[in-house]
Amino acid sequence: MIQSIERALHILECIAHAGGNLRLQQIAEATELKTTTAHNILKTLGALGYVRRRPNDTRYYLGDRILNLARIAGDDSGLRRRLRPRLEAMAEASGETVFMAVPSGDEVFFLDAIESPETLRASSQQGERTPMEGSAIGLLFLAFMPILRQQLLSLHASRIGPDVAGEIDRIAERGYAVDEENYLPGLNAVAVPWLEEGELRAGFGIAGPSVRMPASRLETLAALMTELCRT
16 A cells, blocks of 8 residues: 555544544544644645645634535435525515526536526526536635646636636625626626635525626525525
8 A cells, every 4th residue: 555645544443534624733633644644644634635724723624625526425315305495585585596506526517406487597507517617606615625726727727817817806806606698698697605614515506698688686695595504
């Protein structure tokens, strides 16, 4: 076996078994590693997105990348059932097509959706996958998953460009994403995050014709969706 890989996996297992977070000294003791050795491995795992630290917190947490992998291998149907009532509330309040999506690798996977009863409406993308940079909800994920964002921007900087990078910064500041006919002509959308213990687990979106969803309504819907995510 490759010792460095074995040690890294042992550290991740220890953090997971401890409920998702541990301090450096606890990790060193649990893995029987020298503190400096454990710290160096944690630095590498952090750079790759497998562990992270929060501001003003000395503990190490499982990072966005490993939580994303866990979600892919986990129970999507359980997440869908748990968040379905909020999706239904958003559909009733907006009258537009609503959807729930999750990060899946470097793509957006549309896990659930409810189509608008209107004749002119956005279609459901349930079961589909799209690139992260191609939609409001994809940009939302990049704004709330810093390691994934860093990797995508470094790999596809020429394709993404500074305008998209700037928009991701603005999304992180205001807490929601909007799309005004960028993804599809005549279609506007707004997306908000679903967070659990400060970590992004999914995102909700509402999409509809721009004639019914001007910029002013996008802001109103963002506030409504954010409130529904808090209740």
